Amino acid sequence: MLKENDSKYILQTVKNAGRILNLFTIERSTWRLSEISNELDLDISHVRRLLTTMVQENILKKVGKTYSLGFSVLHLSGIVNSQLNIHLEARPILLPLVEKLGTVIHLGVLEGIGIIYLDKLETSHPLKMVSFVGKSHPVYSTGCGKAILAFQKEEDLKDTLQKIEQEGIEKTASRTVADVDELRQQLSEIRRTGFAVTYDEFQEGIASIAAPIFNYNGEVIAAAGLTGSTQKLCGNQINLYISTIVKAAKDISKKIGFSYY
Amino acid sequence: MNVEVQKEKYSTLQNAIRLLNLFSIDQSELSVTEIANKLGIAKSTAHRILISLESEGLIMKDPSSSLYRLGVSFLSLGYVITKNMKIYTHSSNILNFLQQSTGETACLMIIENDYSYVINIKESDYPIRYSAYIGQKTPVFHSSTGLAILAFQPAEVISSIMENQLIQIEDLQQKVDFIQKNGYYVSMDEFYENVTSIAVPVRNGRGEVIAALAIAGPSERILPKNIPNLAKTIIAASEQLTKTLMFN
Numbered sequence: 001m002l003k004e005n006d007s008k009y010i011l012q013t014v015k016n017a018g019r020i021l022n023l024f025t026i027e028r029s030t031w032r033l034s035e036i037s038n039e040l041d042l043d044i045s046h047v048r049r050l051l052t053t054m055v056q057e058n059i060l061k062k063v064g065k066t067y068s069l070g071f072s073v074l075h076l077s078g079i080v081n082s083q084l085n086i087h088l089e090a091r092p093i094l095l096p097l098v099e100k101l102g103t104v105i106h107l108g109v110l111e112g113i114g115i116i117y118l119d120k121l122e123t124s125h126p127l128k129m130v131s132f133v134g135k136s137h138p139v140y141s142t143g144c145g146k147a148i149l150a151f152q153k154e155e156d157l158k159d160t161l162q163k164i165e166q167e168g169i170e171k172t173a174s175r176t177v178a179d180v181d182e183l184r185q186q187l188s189e190i191r192r193t194g195f196a197v198t199y200d201e202f203q204e205g206i207a208s209i210a211a212p213i214f215n216y217n218g219e220v221i222a223a224a225g226l227t228g229s230t231q232k233l234c235g236n237q238i239n240l241y242i243s244t245i246v247k248a249a250k251d252i253s254k255k256i257g258f259s260y261y
Numbered sequence: 262m263n264v265e266v267q268k269e270k271y272s273t274l275q276n277a278i279r280l281l282n283l284f285s286i287d288q289s290e291l292s293v294t295e296i297a298n299k300l301g302i303a304k305s306t307a308h309r310i311l312i313s314l315e316s317e318g319l320i321m322k323d324p325s326s327s328l329y330r331l332g333v334s335f336l337s338l339g340y341v342i343t344k345n346m347k348i349y350t351h352s353s354n355i356l357n358f359l360q361q362s363t364g365e366t367a368c369l370m371i372i373e374n375d376y377s378y379v380i381n382i383k384e385s386d387y388p389i390r391y392s393a394y395i396g397q398k399t400p401v402f403h404s405s406t407g408l409a410i411l412a413f414q415p416a417e418v419i420s421s422i423m424e425n426q427l428i429q430i431e432d433l434q435q436k437v438d439f440i441q442k443n444g445y446y447v448s449m450d451e452f453y454e455n456v457t458s459i460a461v462p463v464r465n466g467r468g469e470v471i472a473a474l475a476i477a478g479p480s481e482r483i484l485p486k487n488i489p490n491l492a493k494t495i496i497a498a499s500e501q502l503t504k505t506l507m508f509n
Contacts, residue, residue, distance in 0.1 A: 021334075069341055077338055077342075078379070079394075
């Protein structure tokens with residue numbers, strides 16, 4: 001995680017190239033020079049120079065006037081994917097629960113102040129929840145996010161909360177946390193109980209119940225969370241949902257080397 | 262050559278990209294010192310590039326070991342690429358079919374800028390199997406799929422790639438002729454010891470070769486006497502994929 005005094009050593013050229021790269025998403029996978037320059041509020045000739053290098057190095061691909069991600073990026077993602085074994089370990093434990101409980105299960109990791117889903121397991125039911133593997137969701141309003149934050153080391157947590165404060169909390173539903181103080185209180189409760197329940201916080205009518213996953217060092221590295229309608233998840237079966245996901249998260253942690261005593 | 266001139270060869274951004282490309286499956290974690298040495302840059306510069314990449318989620322630092330690795334952001338970027346490729350979406354069923362019917366690992370490759378890339382793969386169920394990952398890249402001339410695609414590219418494309426990679430392949434013309442005549446390429450222990458692979462070009466709706474389908478496995482399982490039949494199966498799968506691409 002970046003320390004505050006590191007920021008003055010940041011090389012703007014490299015950071016801006018990274019910002020360009022992160023513009024490419026499922027929803028928006030092609031960009032033009034002027035669009036990039038507008039979106040990032042960067043000088044067009046500076047962006048043009050960056051793009052030229054990125055194309056030369058296969059990081060981006062240029063067809064006509066449009067840029068898209070190049071295959072070097074796919075190669076790098078393949079390396080990350082094969083070194084992150086957690087989702088391979090988690091899948092066999094989580095998959096049977098999807099049909100048993102009839103809910104979506106996400107496996108999320110923390111990236112900055114966002115939660116990225118490494119895996120999404122869903123039922124065969126035709127009504128599906130829209131969420132994307134690889135997309136970033138706010139850490140303060142998702143079950144997986146809170147389950148991870150609650151078990152972060154104090155100095156890391158401080159850092160994360162500070163960043164949340166700087167970027168501001170986006171209220172996306174009726175019960176989104178108001179501020180970092182409220183979030184802190186919720187986190188200490190989650191730390192005490194071992195699981196996070198959120199409802200109507202990220203999206204109205206949607207709830208999630210999540211539990212942390214620890215590595216061999218005892219560091220929290222991910223969280224597994226059930227997601228479904230608030231009505232279903234927070235109804236009379238809530239205790240079954242909680243105990244099931246807590247047990248699953250413990251089983252995954254054990255599988256990747258964490259020992260509970 | 263003057264040392265200063267050598268140092269000026271790469272811009273900061275180029276060095277950042279070279280840094281990302283240092284990581285591989287076999288070397289997924291690196292220290293600042295290793296990175297600086299490999300790139301021939303000062304440790305302080307390497308550190309500054311690392312924190313700049315880290316600020317955008319492209320690099321992660323393991324707090325306990327102080328080693329750096331590629332950031333999880335690449336996962337979502339990779340997903341953007343495959344999700345937007347028609348051929349990726351439509352190849353899964355066909356790869357499953359090939360893996361089931363041949364028992365071996367089946368994969369789909371494309372070539373871009375001198376390299377062939379694995380786009381989609383279904384690994385064999387055998388405990389000893391050919392293993393690869395989506396995004397894995399190989400120099401074009403170093404894979405049967407690369408050759409299968411190359412054989413249908415204009416002569417100037419082939420010679421420019423050979424120039425870029427500074428290689429001479431003596432029997433390249435024979436290989437190209439074989440692929441064009443038979444519609445497939447077989448490598449037996451050619452690129453990796455004890456690995457046999459059979460590759461077939463895939464055409465798009467306009468008849469252009471855009472990818473290749475292949476199966477690969479240990480040479481003791483993919484026997485020479487079975488190759489013509491296996492090739493037939495892959496060719497049929499390739500034609501099926503072309504049809505799917507045309508109608509979608």
